[in-house]
Amino acid sequence: MPLITSKEMFAKAYEGQYAVGAFNVNNMEIIQGIVEAAKEEQAPLILQVSAGARKYANHTYLIKLVEAALEDSGLPICLHLDHGEDFEICKSCVDGGFSSVMVDGSKLPFEENIALTKKVVDYAHARGVVVEGELGRLAGVEDAVNVSAKDATYTDPDQAVEFVERTGVDSLAIAIGTSHGAYKFKGEPELDFERLAKITRMLPGYPLVLHGASTVLPEFVRKCNDFGGQLKGAQGVPEAMLLEAGKLGVCKINIDTDLRLAMTASIREHLATHPGDFDPRQYLKPAREAIKNMVKHKIRNVLNCSNRL
Numbered sequence: 001m002p003l004i005t006s007k008e009m010f011a012k013a014y015e016g017q018y019a020v021g022a023f024n025v026n027n028m029e030i031i032q033g034i035v036e037a038a039k040e041e042q043a044p045l046i047l048q049v050s051a052g053a054r055k056y057a058n059h060t061y062l063i064k065l066v067e068a069a070l071e072d073s074g075l076p077i078c079l080h081l082d083h084g085e086d087f088e089i090c091k092s093c094v095d096g097g098f099s100s101v102m103v104d105g106s107k108l109p110f111e112e113n114i115a116l117t118k119k120v121v122d123y124a125h126a127r128g129v130v131v132e133g134e135l136g137r138l139a140g141v142e143d144a145v146n147v148s149a150k151d152a153t154y155t156d157p158d159q160a161v162e163f164v165e166r167t168g169v170d171s172l173a174i175a176i177g178t179s180h181g182a183y184k185f186k187g188e189p190e191l192d193f194e195r196l197a198k199i200t201r202m203l204p205g206y207p208l209v210l211h212g213a214s215t216v217l218p219e220f221v222r223k224c225n226d227f228g229g230q231l232k233g234a235q236g237v238p239e240a241m242l243l244e245a246g247k248l249g250v251c252k253i254n255i256d257t258d259l260r261l262a263m264t265a266s267i268r269e270h271l272a273t274h275p276g277d278f279d280p281r282q283y284l285k286p287a288r289e290a291i292k293n294m295v296k297h298k299i300r301n302v303l304n305c306s307n308r309l
């Protein structure tokens with residue numbers, strides 16, 4: 001089974017009012033856990049790689065691991081670059097075998113974001129690769145840079161229409177109050193659904209993307225803290241809100257933090273309860289299982305995309 005783009009996945013998701021999960025991958029155990037879950041659930045799947053993941057694991061290793069996952073699982077998979085910040089990284093992923101790239105010009109002025117996104121779209125489309133753009137700015141941690149709430153800006157619906165028309169971008173990440181990382185809200189969680197509904201009305205049939213969409217399930221934060229962690233005040237996007245977004249034109253939901261929490265909680269618990277263990281397989285095996293269980297939970301309760309292949 002070769003890599004696929006997200007084009008058909010999104011068309012079906014839009015129609016069926018559900019979302020496809022885009023999970024960040026950094027190593028073999030994470031890829032295996034995610035892919036096993038998607039296979040058991042017969043769910044559409046996007047694996048995404050950040051610049052940090054490429055730096056950590058090396059582009060070639062990640063590509064080869066995803067190729068192994070395709071061969072072993074027989075699942076159709078879309079391999080996506082997450083937050084490509086310039087033309088060069090997008091080009092390198094298009095040339096290097098990805099089927100989808102994100103060009104993140106969200107911190108640039110509007111016209112510069114359009115110019116950069118259009119340049120990537122022209123290059124990628126000529127080679128059969130699809131492109132996600134971003135308009136509006138999320139708060140939280142992005143590529144180790146902290147974007148303060150003050151610097152975050154929600155997506156303007158009129159600009160979104162102009163951006164899509166002028167760039168020809170295949171999907172658009174929008175800012176409606178989500179943020180990257182484990183500390184998304186100080187008080188009550190709140191997303192701007194009115195804004196989302198307006199963008200969807202103005203761009204009918206067009207796939208939107210929600211970044212910073214981990215739920216930060218209290219049970220995993222608690223487990224981290226019970227076994228020596230110090231995660232104070234961690235809070236994510238409630239599951240009901242994500243299900244609602246899936247019905248309003250959001251076709252791709254990005255999840256990284258929840259995988260990190262699941263894996264770390266499992267490893268912390270294992271090492272604390274098995275102080276004699278020192279073979280990495282002893283704690284990475286349950287950690288991989290924890291990733292798998294988290295992804296199955298997402299597919300069933302957040303994305304609503306079981307049996308949608």
Ligand SMILES: O=C(CO)COP(=O)(O)O
Binds near residue numbers: 181
């Ligand atoms: O948006 C993300 C990756 O692009 C991940 O978001 P979380 O930090 O909420 O998992």
Ligand SMILES: O=C[C@H](O)COP(=O)(O)O
Binds near residue numbers: 024052053142
């Ligand atoms: O957008 C952020 C993703 O969670 C990726 O994080 P990273 O840049 O630390 O790999």
Ligand SMILES: [Zn+2]
Binds near residue numbers: 106134142
């Ligand atoms: Zn961004």
Ligand SMILES: [Zn+2]
Binds near residue numbers: 083180212254
């Ligand atoms: Zn993101």
